[in-house]
Amino acid sequence: MNGLEVGNTPLVRLRHISPTPDVEIFAKLEWYNPTGSVKDRIALAMLSAAEAEGRVGPGAHLLEPSSGNTGIALARLAKMRGYRMTVVIPANVPGERKNVLRAFGAELIETPAEYGSNGAIAHAETLAGGDHVMLFQYGNPANPAAHYEGTGPEILKELESVDAFVAGLGTGGTLMGVGAALREANPGVAIVAAEPPIGEAVFGLRSLEEGYTPPVFDPDAIDGKILVRTGDSVIMTRRLMAEEGLFVGPSSGAAVHAAARWASKMSRGRIVVLLPDSGWKYLSTGLWTGDVESIVDRLGGQLYF
């Protein structure tokens, strides 16, 4: 494995999820990447760009704020290439994420739960510079570019027409990059964000001045945003297992819930929805067992996208 085997993930049709008979929903299964998430794409793109520019070389020390998947993907590459890796991570992510990061040799700096990813970003910014190189997924053009050059064309290779694309909103890189690629093929395509069900977890944001819109995300470049409650993402995560045989994480459940909602507004056509990771890293949340309400309570205090 040389770190280059990212992308070319399967695109499968979901047979039981669309509420509209003439609307087909196709799912892009991103856990078929080396560390099991869509973030292998941007980690490779950002690191390769930084190496080509000479910003990262032998003995480099990478620093990245991440709620998990980007950190894991970067940690793997750092390990392979002999760099040091520090991940600034909100304390309230599922424990599996921290364990995987440590397995890949990353050092962790935990930031207070109540500030969420916004807090991890702010803290990483105070540490950047000096000996650290921060690739910074939230502001790095190689993030959307990885999707513009990879994910988007992969979809277009398999489907001659796409009417809507749905993905979760984290950095915005997926929506921007895939959106731009799909729009070139069909200017009428709707690019739709699934707003993660996170409000309750970030209970301590002191003021709205600490709200954050990632520099790579242009809100005017999407066509709609669907709010997905934690309960709805849990229910869809379970439906994907029971009805489609797909073992996915809760952010995939949220994205598919939003895709089904968008399908309910269409009469015919094709939707592609991106499923960022699988269920393995969420077993500790008990997502697949017990009643939905108790899972919602447990997930409500955790960051999982």
Next chain:
Amino acid sequence: MNDQSVQVRIPTVMRPLVGGEKVIPATGATVRAIVADIGGRHAGLAERILDKDGELHRFVNVFVGDEDVRYLDGLDTPVPAGTEISIIPAVAGG
């Protein structure tokens, strides 16, 4: 309760302005009217939702049902009776 009555979900950061409530009732036919209504009853609340030009604050997302009003008609988005409005601060993931 009249026929324009809706429920508004308040984010944690704004709950101190509404006596700690998670959900408050409001009346109005548009998002603008709803914000004016709750802003009139809870000092400081409208200033947290709108910027100084009276537009939606860039770090605040307002949803009518499950749809972000930025992609509907903004503050002029109609609010059907019985709808739930959610005010949610912008946060990142990844």
